[in-house]
Amino acid sequence: MTVAAPSVLLGSGQATDRARRLRLDLVGLVAAGVCLPVMLGALVAVSAMAALAVTAVIGLSIVIWRKPAVAAYLIIFMTPLVAGIDRGRIVPVLRPNEALAVFFAGLLTLRFFVQYRPGTPLRLRVGRIEASLIAIAITTSITPLAWMFLQGKEITGDDITYALVLWKFLGVYAIVRGTVHTQRQVWFCLWASVSSAVILGGLAILQTLDVLGVRALLMRYWVPFGFEAQLEIPRGSSTLSLPAATADVLIFNLAIAVAMLWKSRRHIALLVMACLVFVIGTFAAGEFSSVLGLVVAVICIAFALRRLDLLKYAPVGLSVAVIAAWPAVTHRLEGFQSAQGLPNSWIVRWYNLQTYFWPDLFHGSNVLFGVRPSARVVVLTQGTGYVWIESGYTWLLWGGGIPLFAAYVWFCRVAIKDLWIRCRDLTDWSAVAAVGAFTAVVVIIVLMNFDPHLTYRGTADLLFALLALAAIGKDPPEAASATAEAQEVEDTVEKPQRGAMMRSADTLTGVDR
Incomplete structure (x- = not known):
């Protein structure tokens, strides 16, 4: 029995892409393992609060990179609790919820471009x-x-x-x-x-x-x-x-x-x-x-x-x-x-x-x-x-x-x-x-x-x-309307046919409906 190579089972393009992403992840992990302790150690020497903040940002970035929906959970939960803080009070120029949104948007945009495969069609549907x-x-x-x-x-x-x-x-x-x-x-x-x-x-x-x-x-x-x-x-x-x-x-x-x-x-x-x-x-x-x-x-x-x-x-x-x-x-x-x-x-x-x-x-x-x-x-x-x-x-x-x-x-x-x-x-x-x-x-x-x-x-x-x-899981109104119209036309065409088939069946079986 011959076992196909992984590249055959997955497709050479998919295997190459997966290997490339794996190498990028390994390089990123090695770089993080070397650089982060040095950076945090230097920050602790300057400011413990700054080191704690950087650690929290890095941890949050990792979570959102793996689970992007967490960004939505946090933006919905945190906004009513911090939006009343004046601009510049905690974050320069911005309110805390605005800073959070900017951070999430930048991180998610970076994630999109890193994981984007050239040639993949971009579908942007505006309702x-x-x-x-x-x-x-x-x-x-x-x-x-x-x-x-x-x-x-x-x-x-x-x-x-x-x-x-x-x-x-x-x-x-x-x-x-x-x-x-x-x-x-x-x-x-x-x-x-x-x-x-x-x-x-x-x-x-x-x-x-x-x-x-x-x-x-x-x-x-x-x-x-x-x-x-x-x-x-x-x-x-x-x-x-x-x-x-x-x-x-x-x-x-x-x-x-x-x-x-x-x-x-x-x-x-x-x-x-x-x-x-x-x-x-x-x-x-x-x-x-x-x-x-x-x-x-x-x-x-x-x-x-x-x-x-x-x-x-x-x-x-x-x-x-x-x-x-x-x-x-x-x-x-x-x-x-x-x-x-x-x-x-x-x-x-x-x-x-x-x-x-x-x-x-x-x-x-x-x-x-x-x-x-x-x-x-x-x-x-x-x-x-x-x-x-x-x-x-x-x-x-x-x-x-x-x-x-x-x-x-x-x-x-x-x-x-x-x-x-x-x-x-x-x-x-x-x-x-x-x-x-x-x-x-x-x-x-x-x-x-x-x-x-x-x-x-x-x-x-x-x-x-x-x-x-x-809007999640919902067809656009135009598509829903078109589907409804197509179904109505189909019913109009098929209704006489179904009626004729039923009458033929009644005649054959002797059943008077």
Whole structure:
């Protein structure tokens, strides 16, 4: 009996490629074994913390190189916990979550080129949702910057920073979409999101109640622009340093948790407790708009799951949340006792829009292509030094004009349609992610009347991650439509043939159907 050589069994090309990769791995291991101890020894002599950080980075790089999906797990879990730390506080120029995303993107890109085999076709399929997101990114960056250049306006560093915001979120989408491929990995991502949100919501509740020293803990790193007075207010900004963004993340995870509970009926106690934390934490954020978003989300979840009877549990959950987060509720209700009969924040919001944004926006042709990407103006009398646009739809026109507004409408239209179809039946974990993404899109549409939630830290990161998870294992709508049409044509052609065959069989067997 003749035994074929390995090159014959595997193919000469595959054997050569495998041998080449093996040699590269051996060379890398030898180089690492020689160089790393020397480098770490030198770093320890200089700084033990630096040596520990380098060791952690190397270890994380090895894990992600072997298991790329870990990058998605970490980016989803860590973002709500570190995104509220100011730029430059820990990492130069960037927020910690942004630095993490840049590191993962660079490592995964290097891994792709090292493992890429020349001649292998590259397949890049862009669906309707992805195309609409790219359109939003272009109309928030390239279009307004080009318009400013043609008008001779000065382009500041703030404009460049804001122009890159949507591209950053697209990077998060690419990391999740490019590393998560199986439903088990989707399941891990969903649990990473829920677990992180439980920590986020728990800290928001404790911060509102001012217990266990949570406010003092947040004072160390999670103080936006060093404005410590903001943490003295009984409102749950938590580790996102922004109450509205905290509430958004909790609301989106409420949809995820309910859908997970409805799909598997496992881990019931954990998921029910998580839902309770999410609802209470939303009230602890102390935002009227967030309570409205919670109500909208509950309705969306019931419709997405095709179970309107779930709405009967809403009054009980809301009542418990109001009682648990009573300090934040009373603080917000006190605003109606002002001389104007309205909360001061509402009056200031209206004043800022009328004073700092609308005059420039509706001056001349600015509304066509926007004023500038930067969504804030410097006002030294403010505690943070800036006044932000507190109207999402005003931000669309300010940051990109009519093209950005049209791109956003396009995204909402295709996202709602595709996600509604995707979460019709909870056949897999990507459908659970689609429930969360569908709820997130609808909630953002409503809350954009108050603030630009589409770009909020934490909010947008989770939205883009859920959109990526919902797309896994799904045919593009065009392919699904074509398949359905082909099936319909086939049924139309074959139906008369099947009927004739059945009648012939009945005649032969004497059976009267």
